[in-house]
Amino acid sequence: MSVCVLAITRTTAPMDLRGAAYVRSTLRVVGAGALAAVIADAPESQTIDTLRAAHYQVIAALAAKSDIAPMQFGAVLEDDAAVEAWLATAQGDLSDIVARVAGCAELIATVTIAVTDLDPPTGEISGGSAYLRAQAARLRAEERAHGRARERARLLIEAVEPFIRAHRVFDVREASDAIAAADAAFLVSREQARYVRDKLNDLADGDVRLSGPWPPFSFCAPLETENAAKALAG
């Protein structure tokens, strides 16, 4: 039976799993050294949407009661022994991640920019080459819009930098191709989350959507050295 890995924590962290389940699979903890993983048997006959929703619900419930590092959706290992072996092998990196996000939540500011300034067509206006030129112009316009979204995200980061532990910027896809977007993710102490959100709210205009606090998903991969050092220093 494969097992889904849902979260990583310290073995010393309080962990109350009573009544919690991943779809219909009971949660359990396996440990190795100073780390523990919250896992569940991989459920049978479920849609991806159901599993993704369950993954988030379990992590949000765990994060509300304890310090955890959330796993990316789809982390599946062969059995409990494989989880223990992975924890033991990756102990150093995982300990850094757990330390980085301890006591923290994440806020997200999604910046959206309309894709405009399409390059005017040149040369022939019909046929395959014209289509390809139009596509290329579209891609250049999207990249320019993404660049503006990233720049706006960085301005938001600068405005709240003294109050956050770390930050990251991601290009993201919107439902419409006419919109380019970037997520600015802010790692903040739980105590500061409301304050930082209020500050961001003051800065946000119609092109910025704020959400959170979320479990700190965006800070569970290696950060830039400088950023990570700041996060670890708290």
Add this chain to the structure above:
Amino acid sequence: MSGSAHPFMDASGPRLVDVVDRLLDRGVVISGDLRLSVADVDLLFVGLRVIASSVDTIDAARQPKSKREAIAP
């Protein structure tokens, strides 16, 4: 810790679901060889750092690198 004083967001609502979908692709990644399965049906074996986070991601992982780069956002 006083986690209950800081409830995490309910992921309902169309906009919030979009954010959660993106967040679920950003957590801790398992490195090394692992087996990917959905609903207990093995999909593929992968090495290194590739992991399934959605059907789209699985499709992308199956494509040659050059093609993935061509379609990457």
